[in-house]
Amino acid sequence: MNNPILPAAPYTGLDIAPAQFPASLGAGPAFGHESEVRASLSVARRVVVKIGSSSLTDDNYHVSSDKIDRIVDALEARMSRGSDIIVVSSGAIAAGMAPLGLATRPTDLPTKQAAASVGQVYLAHQWGVSFARYGRVCGQVLLTAGDAGKRDRARNAQNTIDRLRQLRAVPIINENDTVATAEARFGDNDRLAAIVANLISADALILLSDVDGLYDKNPIDPTARFISEVRDGNDLVGVVAGSGGAVGTGGMATKVSAARLAARGGIPTLLTSADNIGPALDHAQVGTVFYPKENRLNAWKFWALYAADSTGTLHIDAGAVRAVTAGGKSLLAVGITQIEGDFHAGDIVEILGPAGEIVGRGEVAYDSRTLSSMIGMHTVDLPAGLTRPVVHADYLSNFASRA
Structure with missing residues (x-):
């Protein structure tokens, strides 16, 4: 059943009862132990999975069919267990680089948008081909911050995603880099994934990149300490998170921020590498888990605070x-x-x-x-x-x- 994040009509006074909004997002009561969070992730019914650019393209900036097939195999295994999967896919700009003959990720807005317009075609095609191996259809949903920030447009996006799910199609969501300006961007697809997770009342969020979890410093440092759980900000004291890589806009800092944003809406989150997608979607005994907040915001307050214009x-x-x-x-x-x-x-x-x-x-x-x-x-x-x-x-x- 659709669980709307937004009221069906504009606010006209105090006649709209708060009961029209869900009391909370995410499933289940507060968690007391890491094993409980991981168990909830392993059985969550509605799951948002975010995949970074480096996990979708090869070293030559082409869309990698092998990488996407491996990801889709894991997604299909989870869906065969009864879960709904919503994919937030990065990679449009990266996928457009090789066809346009670009050796490095562009920095100026027109070239980034041109690369995204080309890359979206290649990326969407490969997602479609890969899911077709299982007889599944996927649908592309391109969003800007403005779409989430306006009541009617956010509701339309929500309804589109819901209808795709009802029709047994897999929504593939990406920021619409071809039209988004610097002033109207989510900033990175990690934040987009957290916003989408709350928009559709997801039960879990899984953030995948090229790092197997959160460390207190760069994991190439042999003294780096792995952090398996984050209950609140106290677990992040002293943690130094880096920025994005050669083809991405995010980095560990944006993933931590997105995980905590999802937690604020009551959604348990798992942060790990795309190489771990199989176990992440199976038993969730990999990566770093972020506990959902007990005093979580209801859906409307989350939208007003973090997404609305x-x-x-x-x-x-x-x-x-x-x-x-x-x-x-x-x-x-x-x-x-x-x-x-x-x-x-x-x-x-x-x-x-x-x-x-x-x-x-x-x-x-x-x-x-x-x-x-x-x-x-x-x-x-x-x-x-x-x-x-x-x-x-x-x-x-x-x-x-x-x-």
Whole structure:
């Protein structure tokens, strides 16, 4: 059953009950031991698998049919056990390099987009050929940050992915590098995978690259220590994570960030190498596991905090910061000191503290013109019809307890 991350209609007041959104994402209660997390990963019904560029192309920047066939063999084995698989595939730019005669990954936007437009054709073709060996059809879904940031477009993407699954097709998702600008990008496909996992209410996220798990330093260093589990930020103290390789945009740092982002939405995550895809999808006794947060965000609050586009900014005083974070209260007009931007009721706005620090995001109940006349006013002094909270607690997501 589709479990929508977004309400079916724009916010029009406080008449939309929070019960319309799932209470949490991910499956099962809080985990007490690493073995429980790995067990949940091994039996998860809806699994997002992210695969890095280096795991899909060869040393000459061609799409590798051998690598993709091996990956599809493992995906098919898991699907034959009853799991739904959603693939987040990198590699479009890398796959377009050899056909265009590029020896190194391009750095300018037009060439990257040109390479992606060519590479997407080769990559999608090879995914289709490989899955056809098992009589399966796959469908390509290209997304930009703007698609996830707008209610209607995020819902459409969600519905497309859901319908592909219902039709027993395998969704192959990639960032739409051919049109995404530097200002409107997910940044890397690891973050895209975490956003997608929450968008579709996945039960597990598996991040695959060329490293078998998380180490406290570069794994080529013989003194590097392998980290098998990450419960929270305390397990990452002293960890030095590097950036991407020759054909990728991410690196271990982006994978850790994505894993913690998924954990914030209640999704257990496994980080390992593409060479380990078989055991990763079987018993999950490889790589590094990230525990899902107990105080996980519901689906709407996750979207508002990490994916939605904001159209304005509310500056609030110290008392209001305490109220909406530690107190879990709604934001009232009396706590607002300044507003910026031209926004409408139902838009997502950023909320900043007195020192300019980001407090969170929320769905504003008034347009900017109306709200400008309410700044600093106590509720009892407001005219009739303007006494609702500016951002109700049910529609306010803050960073105070983020992963």
